[in-house]
Amino acid sequence: KYILKVDDDIVVNTFTLINHLKFLDKLNPDREQTILCLLWSAMTVMRDSKSKWYLSKEDFPFDRFPPYCSGSAYIFTGDMAAKMYNASLYVPFFWVDDYYITGAVASAANVSYTQLGSLYTVSEQIAHSRFMSPKAFYTIMFGHFPGSMNNMREIWRRILISQKYKYPTRVQSYSFSWDEKLLINEKNMS
Template identity: 30%
Template sequence: MRVVRLFLVGEHPVFGAALRPQLREEDELHRDLLQQDFLDTYHNLTLKTLMGLEWVSRFCPGATYVMKADHDVFLNVEFLVRRLLVPPRRGLATGHVYRNTGPLRRRAFKWFVPREVYPEDTYPPYCGGPGYVLSGDVALRVFAVAQTVPAINMEDAFVGLCLRALGLGVTDPPRGAFAMARLPYQRCRFARLVLVHHFTPRELLQVWEDFRGASQECP
């Protein structure tokens, strides 16, 4: 299975101009950046995700799967493919599934969504934003229907709204395979996980070096 990795970026709200030469250098070396003209903030994650889905729709419409993952996650692609994605599947949306959750209405919360943006009290089932997988056919349909679904600032819940508009559900993965909370690193434990959230870049480099370099087999 051929894997194409893209890093999605907007404009940094403070250091945008200063970062452009570094971004240009990265893209010239690796051709792995996708950027549009919006502020790269938490509340613009919906725009960032739609940017990625637009690229898939235009340049990679035959993709078997599309995965969105945050920058602060450990991601075990080999386990993901072996455990969940082979043989190829259609109609798939999977990750850590949230059900019966709703928008937070207090402005002090990072996840605040005003009622005028989303009037309902609960979200439809959706996959947690740190990382989820859509089969290629679902990714194309989500991008198409997103043009008609009123956008909200909670990106993962918005994808759930698009799935609902399409009449599609979410698929539960193996229990615990997508860990939304940070877990202490243990190589054999991580070998049976798809994703673990809340790592710094330095920590990820250390974890990945050990994870890929260890010679012993896990039971």
Template identity: 30%
Template sequence: RDGTDSIVAQSENLAKISETDQVQVDKKISKDNQQVKKDEALASLIVRKTEGMAPPISVKVAVKGPAAVLVHIKNSTSSSKSTIKPTVSSSKPKSPSAVGAIKIDISTPKLPVDPSKGIPTYQIYESGHIMDEIDLHYLCPKNGTKVKLLILITSALEHFDARLAIRQSWGHYGERRDVSIAFVLGRTADANVNKQLTEENSIYGDLIRGHYIDSYNNLTLKTISSLEWVDQHCQKATFILKTDDDMFINVSKLLFFLDNHAKDKKTIYGRLAKKWKPIRNKKSKYYVSPGQFGAAVFPPFTTGPAYVMTRDIVHDVYVQALRQVYFKLEDVFTTGIVAQQLGIKRVHINDFLNRRIPFNSCNIRKAISVHMIKPNEQFDLWRKLLDQTIKCK
């Protein structure tokens, strides 16, 4: 019986201890909930979209990384002389939706917007990436210190075959120590597609996904998302090639070209387009409203299928793009309007064809970039590029 009484006493003591612990836990949860409410209140002050809505008090919230750029742009004056120098951490990336303990949605308007009215890009762009899908060690170790060429391929979510064909053909260059290749995508609410993308990335680890909806009208957001990723995680890569998943890239010829331009600064190389006029027909896929771009002629720009940037312009282009009035023609927007505002050189290179050509070995060897390539055609071009039995003049 003494043994039984002892066991009962111990059980009662444990129950008291458990009750004490539960009280402490309840207090901790209550305290944490109060702090979360305070944090959310502070965050709501930061993300107000209408000027003058915030009360005249000083609010200090620890904001770092990509969101810091957006916050700074929002709070900066409209003067062209103002300078943005956000603090950008190059350390291990944090969750894209979390800045400190605060979730900030600084980009999504509360009401639907009409881009044709002339909307600053920062109002519709959501910074960050789906970080758990990115293999930084594989794509850009040590912030790209030893990466000569970073190839970022914009791809539609459902283009699984196109991505696979590139990986199995010219994408083999991504196995080189000085070359990194990744595909840039947006997001979708389609659960089946998301599942397939997760499985794809678990195998290859080469998908970079932003928080914008993946669509044609958001191509400019996709390019900005690419620039943000480079600025945050691969800023030491020497050159950045932006291209599409229907392109064939002669990587060896491109590397040879870049070796001859290793010391160049503040430059974009590609196929230069001059004196192109905005299309004002609202039924056109390429319609640009006067509110988005008022001039009669676009500034010179490099066409979107493929162009190369020197690394020293990535941050400035990213920040300036957020300030610019948004429209969907990403090549005109990025390499034309934004580049001209920043005084960046755009250089025409004949070998950037950016169009479809007859498939023969000599044509392929002379080109850096060929457009409108179907997934099954990638293998044919790859074979013809490597065929040493064909002699070219």
């Protein structure tokens, strides 16, 4: 029903993700042609030639991008794969892939956007504090942790342990293999 694209430096709270999608399905069970994402509107085009995102006026004549999604994580409704592929055959390639896929091609495929802004955090510090807060499982779906595998493991362990005790039959103990060893080692060291 849905297709998730996520970068490898993003923690996905799968429990919040599933609950949110179920909620949206209740509101609109026939949802189609939709991308759920952190939507950028009127993002400024980088004209600084020293930036890795530099675009000349010849490459992109406008000063702002039309709406597109942050490429770190987004969700397509299942019908979008074929529509996006077909649209991509007619939309000239553009090297800024986030804009190309979720902006130019998506526009040609006539998509609508659902903003996930409040469930998405690009700041590592804010993502960490939100995941660690008691309400984390309801306030954050995606958190960006660039180059921080230890923080990602810590957050994932917290998500799983919280869900294990909240829904003991949903999360099986074997899904904790390395986490449980860490907890046992931490207890033995105390």
